[in-house]
Amino acid sequence: MSSTVKNATVLFLGRAVVRAQALLGDPAARLLGLSPTSDPYPVYESVRRQGVLVPTRMGLYLTASHELSSRLLRDPGFGPLSAGALSPVDTSALPGGRRLINPVEESFLVLNPPDHTRLRRLVAPWFTPRGLRAQADTVERVVEQYLDEVADRRVFDLVGDFAAKVPIRVIADLLGVPGADHATFARWGSALVNALDGVRDLRGMRALQTALREFESFVDDLIARRRRHPGGDDIVSVLAAHEDLSRADLIATTELLLVAGFETTVNLIGNSVLEVLGHPAVRERLLADPGYADAVVEETLRHDPPVQYTVRVPFEATEVAGTRMPKGTPIMLMLGAANRDPAVFADPHRFDPDRADVREHLAFSSGIHYCLGAGLARMEGAAALRGLFRRFPDLKAAGRVHRRPSRVIRGPVRLPVATEVKKHHPIVETLS
Ligand code: HEM
Numbered sequence: 505m506s507s508t509v510k511n512a513t514v515l516f517l518g519r520a521v522v523r524a525q526a527l528l529g530d531p532a533a534r535l536l537g538l539s540p541t542s543d544p545y546p547v548y549e550s551v552r553r554q555g556v557l558v559p560t561r562m563g564l565y566l567t568a569s570h571e572l573s574s575r576l577l578r579d580p581g582f583g584p585l586s587a588g589a590l591s592p593v594d595t596s597a598l599p600g601g602r603r604l605i606n607p608v609e610e611s612f613l614v615l616n617p618p619d620h621t622r623l624r625r626l627v628a629p630w631f632t633p634r635g636l637r638a639q640a641d642t643v644e645r646v647v648e649q650y651l652d653e654v655a656d657r658r659v660f661d662l663v664g665d666f667a668a669k670v671p672i673r674v675i676a677d678l679l680g681v682p683g684a685d686h687a688t689f690a691r692w693g694s695a696l697v698n699a700l701d702g703v704r705d706l707r708g709m710r711a712l713q714t715a716l717r718e719f720e721s722f723v724d725d726l727i728a729r730r731r732r733h734p735g736g737d738d739i740v741s742v743l744a745a746h747e748d749l750s751r752a753d754l755i756a757t758t759e760l761l762l763v764a765g766f767e768t769t770v771n772l773i774g775n776s777v778l779e780v781l782g783h784p785a786v787r788e789r790l791l792a793d794p795g796y797a798d799a800v801v802e803e804t805l806r807h808d809p810p811v812q813y814t815v816r817v818p819f820e821a822t823e824v825a826g827t828r829m830p831k832g833t834p835i836m837l838m839l840g841a842a843n844r845d846p847a848v849f850a851d852p853h854r855f856d857p858d859r860a861d862v863r864e865h866l867a868f869s870s871g872i873h874y875c876l877g878a879g880l881a882r883m884e885g886a887a888a889l890r891g892l893f894r895r896f897p898d899l900k901a902a903g904r905v906h907r908r909p910s911r912v913i914r915g916p917v918r919l920p921v922a923t924e925v926k927k928h929h930p931i932v933e934t935l936s
Pocket residue numbers: 584612613614624675760761764765766768769772809810811814815867868869870872873874875876877878880881
């Protein structure tokens with residue numbers, strides 16, 4: 505059987521199994537099933553009702569518990585599972601035997617100590633409070649620049665025309681990527697992010713392979729240029745100067761920062777704008793006090809986080825919440841569900857930027873893999889929200905919201921907004 509036919513068969517069978525399990529009411533199948541749901545929160549509640557640790561017929565456990573998620577994230581006996589392990593298709597096998605590096609599956613995001621520690625330490629200085637202060641002006645400038653571009657338009661796409669551009673520009677500056685073309689980056693990012701749910705069909709697999717190939721050759725080129733002209737203080741220059749860093753580590757780290765730097769933050773901006781549009785009292789507060797943007801962003805991270813789940817596996821056979829499990833058993837930690845755990849957050853489904861314990865959320869994970877870019881994401885989210893509503897205090901939804909077709913990453917992919925509207929347009933959602 506040719507590898508294409510084999511992949512197509514595996515994909516078809518995989519889909520059929522997931523669909524059948526979903527019909528039988530399997531909670532994991534409902535989550536991983538093929539038609540992405542625009543509102544996962546009722547599914548999370550059904551998992552929560554079934555217990556702290558819920559077995560599934562797919563060999564995976566689920567938890568909606570904040571306490572258990574937080575504990576496993578910090579437990580040195582557990583580590584991440586590469587996203588590809590959930591995918592039925594080997595996306596790394598390419599004609600000619602060449603392997604492509606997938607930043608989500610091969611970077612320090614999924615490595616364990618000591619490799620994780622070694623690589624994370626190399627890039628950490630840019631994300632310390634001091635590193636962030638140095639970027640504050642860039643972030644404000646980038647926000648204003650893209651607001652200028654839409655200033656004369658009565659209707660624009662909040663995501664494509666603004667939210668996606670800001671984080672791409674910011675991370676590209678940090679990495680020293682000259683003339684970053686946001687449309688190309690956005691295409692690479694989408695292909696990677698869509699693959700996080702598991703590659704679903706041959707078209708998705710080809711899109712992923714093409715994106716990885718283009719992305720890798722772009723990053724390869726960038727590193728080669730930095731090696732030819734050393735001495736810069738951007739991240740890629742500094743990494744490229746480390747002679748002992750393997751080519752694979754160098755590429756995976758650079759790509760991780762690029763992808764993690766924008767594919768999540770664009771959704772934070774989109775989700776927080778949706779929250780403000782849907783809560784008039786919050787808009788009033790924000791208009792009266794632009795500093796309120798920090799609280800709105802934090803509550804958005806809790807209430808509707810861009811990263812909805814992650815996975816941990818035990819390194820050895822162990823017992824979790826009273827259940828014995830062999831080593832390597834995947835447990836899906838549903839961060840979006842943990843953030844609405846009533847054991848931690850009062851009235852958890854209510855959007856309330858004034859809640860005192862908002863920072864308990866797990867939107868940025870916890871433990872050694874705690875998001876390296878959390879401070880930068882918060883800064884970008886708040887600057888975008890402040891700038892946007894300062895410039896367009898009457899901003900309104902002006903058409904259907906299209907959601908990303910992904911369960912891992914949640915956010916609008918298209919959000920038409922009007923800067924001055926005669927008639928109120930309700931927020932209507934659709935899948936992209
Ligand atoms: C709202 C925006 C963001 C969200 C919701 C987010 C979320 C996350 C989460 C949940 C993880 C951990 C996954 C796990 O434990 O399995 C993570 C890790 C990471 N994030 Fe973010 N992130 C955001 C923005 C950023 C930005 C702007 C950057 C960098 C420029 C970044 C860089 C990273 C890196 C490098 C890791 C890996 C950390 C490690 O494994 O030690 N993230 N992020």
